[in-house]
Every structure is written in C-alpha cells, then in structure tokens.
Amino acid sequence: MKHRWNLILFMTITGITLISAGLYGYVSYSRTGTASPADLGISRFVTPTPFFMHEVLTDTTYHSDNGRVKLIAFILINCPDGACPMTMYDFADIRNGLRNAGVYGEQAELVAITIDPENDDSEFLRSYARAFDADPEGWRMLRSTDGSLQNLAGEIGYAFQVHPDGTGFHATTMYLLDHEHQIRAVHRMASATNQSDTERITAQMLHLASDATD
Secondary structure (H helix, E strand, O other), rough: OOOOOOOOEEEEHHHHHHHHHOOOOOOOOOOOOOOOOOOOOOOOOOOOOOOEEEOOOOOOOEOOOOOOEEEEEOOOOOOOOHHHHHHHHHHHHHHHHHHHHOOOOOOOOEEEOOOOOOOHHHHHHHHHHHHHOOOOOOEEEEEEOHHHHHHHHHHOOOOOEEOOOOOEEEHHHHHHEEEOEEEEEEOOOOOOOOOOOHHHHHHHHHHHHHHHHH
C-alpha cells in the first residue's frame, strides 16, 4: 500500500561539507595520466556503512562493499526536474570512458538508486534502464524497501521527499566512492541545460581504480 514518505533531512555537518566541497572543471582523462588527486578534485570524506539492495537488471542482491570504485546517483522515474534522465545519459558517456580504459565492471561501476521504490518497481526500472542502454556488466539499478535507502541517505546527508503519487523533490548530488567505500568527491547531476562534468568524473574514477590496483 502506498504511503507518504517523510522528508529525509539528515543534513549533518558532514553532508553539508560534502555538498559544498564539489569542485568542477575540465580535466582530460587517461588511465596513465599524471594529474594528482588534488588536481582532480579528489579528497576524503565520510565512509558510509556498506549496504545491500536489490539489483533489478540481474535480479540479485547487490552489496556495495565490493572493492569497486563507484559513482552513485539517486533517481526516480517520475523525475520532477529532468535531472534523472539527463544524468543517465551522462552515465552512458562515463561508462564508455571506463570501458575504453578497461576498468568498467571489474574495477569501476555506475550505481543508480531509486528513491521511489513504491512506484519504481523492478520491471519499471528495467524498462527505464533499457532506454539508456544500461548494461549489467557495470551499471547497477538498485531498489530497496527495507530502510537501506533511508539509512544511506541519512549517513551522507542526502535530502529527498516522494509523495504517494510519485511527485516530490530530491537533491541533485552524486557521490564518488573509492574501493574502500569512502566518499572521495561529489558532483552535480545533469539538468535540462547543463551536462554533468563527465570528463572530470571519468578521470577521477580512473585515478581511483588505478590506486586500487597499486
């Protein structure tokens, strides 16, 4: 039965710091590049508790503490501002860069988590994923109904609200985690007028993936 979700407003000092610390700009990416973490806007923030959620593309249980670098975006299919579908197009661009570098799926992955599991059921999410050519090799579409979503949002300071009819609002923040599950950078989601900084995000992910293998 559909119910009203209470506003998630666990905007702790850590969460505020994460949002304000996002650094934006162009960086050409190469797995063998010489840019430093500081040059790439990589720092160290909170380490959220590992979580389990249902991965709908493979119909399996996803465990976030899997040793992979990951970019996490929160989405809903009935997106009020267009940020979610535009960000999924950016995911496709990032996926191509990671795949060309040989790290996609094995060392780095893209994670989209619905904030509206009541309306975004597994079949709906699979259809949505097909529209963006999402593939299970390294693109995760997650859904949770057991409180894992709220716990994660609270730890990282992510704010959202969804009403029973699927309308609502959400923060437009994405989180980049390293292989040890620590947040290393934050980014804005795409919008109808502005693309995410896919070049910079890809460069960061390649750097962190390289660190994981050193």
